[in-house]
Amino acid sequence: MLLQNKKIAIVGGGPGGLTLARLLQLKGADVKVYERDENRNVRLQGATLDLHYESGLKAIETAGLMDAFKANYRPDNDRYRVMDENGNVFHDDHAKESTGAFGDEFFRPEIDRGPLRDILLDALKPETIVWDSHIVSLENKNDIWEITFKNGNVAIADIVIGADGANSKIRPFVTPIKPIYSGATYLVCNIPDAEKNALKLHNLTKGGKITAMANSKNLFLSAKGDGSLDFYIGWKVAENWAIGSGIDFKDNKQVLEWFKKEFADWNSMWLELFDYDQTHFVVRPLYGMPLDQYWETQSNITLLGDAAHLLPPNGEGVNSAMLDALFLNENLTNGKFADIKEAISDYEKQMFKRFTVEGKETAEMMDWMYSPNGLKTMVALFHQMPD
Ligand SMILES: Cc1cc2nc3c(=O)[nH]c(=O)nc-3n(C[C@H](O)[C@H](O)[C@H](O)COP(=O)(O)OP(=O)(O)OC[C@H]3O[C@@H](n4cnc5c(N)ncnc54)[C@H](O)[C@@H]3O)c2cc1C
Structure with missing residues (x-):
């Protein structure tokens, strides 16, 4: 196995980093997650999000966490109302009978971020998460990464995965390309x-x-x-x-x-x-990151989620981060690649492809959402969807 005797440092304990940690641990890998929050309760987690059949839910299923997800999701929280500036309702999911069921590819169950994070945290082995680890610098010393944190602690790792979100401190070690x-x-x-x-x-x-x-x-x-x-x-x-x-x-x-x-x-x-x-x-x-972004693969460092391919909110961000985790874990553990660089290279290639498609769709979405035709387009999209 490529990861034998390798220490993996995932920087950032968001949905992407935690999913990857869980998946890698299921394969017996030696993983630590370095998270800047002082503890799991320190920060109010943001709004609810919907997980998608082909990405977020697939990752949850592969991570063996579907029962925990079903115990914590928010039935009917996926019901939308679309209105104009006066509260006139143009689309209303509450008028419908049902919002679908697990196994239906159009069912997008909602979960609050806090419970999603808890499910992933609870699935990790004790001591996996190192709280209060705000990374400030990274140095490659003879192919071993030395990671320094704000609190003065230093950790070492063979492989670093930057899952530290929109303002990633790991990203500059992979690419100089900045968000726009x-x-x-x-x-x-x-x-x-x-x-x-x-x-x-x-x-x-x-x-x-x-x-x-x-x-x-x-x-x-x-x-x-x-x-x-x-x-x-x-x-x-x-x-x-x-x-x-x-x-x-x-x-x-x-x-x-x-x-x-x-x-x-x-x-x-x-x-x-x-x-x-x-x-x-x-x-x-x-x-958002530029749609034509590209970088040369390195043998022991990569990115996932927003750190890799930030976009304006499009309802896909968490799902994309979890899908990255799924693909990266697969490549690092399926025995099909000769070395880690090859596994990362294939992962990044697929990730760039997914990003280009999603990025174009998001750019179109931003155009119509912030245009005088926003409401009309939104309502038309809802009407095209299956019940
Ligand atoms: C207002 C808003 C609404 C959104 N709504 C949705 C939605 O409805 N659905 C959806 O799918 N997506 C939504 N998104 C996008 C979504 O939040 C992100 O795409 C997603 O959280 C990315 O996951 P991630 O794991 O890559 O990074 P993050 O969730 O950003 O996690 C990064 C983690 O890294 C930690 N970290 C950061 N810097 C450091 C550091 N220096 N050292 C150590 N740790 C660090 C952070 O504390 C955090 O825990 C929204 C985004 C915004 C801004």
Whole structure:
């Protein structure tokens, strides 16, 4: 086996890194995951996500975690409502009988990120995750990687896999190619106990998701299992808008004033999003890697997930990261490659191909979502889908 007596360091304990760690451990590999979070509870995990039959769910199945997934997924949270700026409903999944079942390729069950992360963490051998490991530098010494962390710890590994997301510290050791701004930005926010703090919008969301679209602007609402409501405000704006805006994003009154101006033609029903005054807004300019990106394979380092092929949110990110984990694990453990470099090279080749297709689709999606025809196109897409 290629990985015999090899120490593997996965940097980043997101869905991609954790899936790979689990899959490699099932094959007996020696794996550590170095994660910058101080512990598993330190950070509020983001909104719900849907796993897809041919990628995320396939990885969960291969990892032997389908029972745990079924015990934790959120039935009916995949129900969408599509609206205009006045709350007029143009598409409503709640009107349908059923949202499908496992084994149906169009069934995309939703799970909160926290429980998904817990399932993957609980499946790893004790001591696999090394928390509080914020990597600051990496050095190759005679084909052994020396990894240095902010807390002063140093680890060594034969193979490094960068699964450390959009701002990967591992990526520069693989390629100098940098992400490009997509032209759109999200303001991201979470309202705890939405039934108390945003009752009307909580009721409107009905435990599922809302996309409201008008005049090249979008609002996304998503009900989480803990009773909170995640929302993103998406619009086209300059990359460094936040810096020059003068807004204190910890003060929701200032954000409300901005929203009233920027979304002036939107119904006042949405203003309830700003009623709860403890919320902190996070500004997230959306980036993507260039679609023609390419790098020469190295023999002992590679990337997966957002670190490899970041794109603006397209509903595929977690699924793509988990699919990378599936393919990389397969190549490193199936005995079909002469050496690790060959296994990585084939993995990267397939990954570039998938990225080009997904990247083109995402670019098209960004064009129509942030155009005056966004709502019309979205509704047409929903109507093309099988029930
Ligand atoms: C607002 C928003 C909404 C989204 N919605 C969806 C959705 O609905 N569905 C979907 O599939 N995708 C969605 N995505 C995309 C999705 O979040 C990512 O594609 C996915 O999380 C990538 O997984 P990953 O494992 O590659 O990286 P990440 O999930 O980013 O995980 C990286 C991990 O590395 C750790 N890390 C980072 N830097 C370091 C360091 N220096 N040292 C050590 N550890 C480090 C981080 O703490 C993190 O745990 C969304 C993205 C955004 C921004």
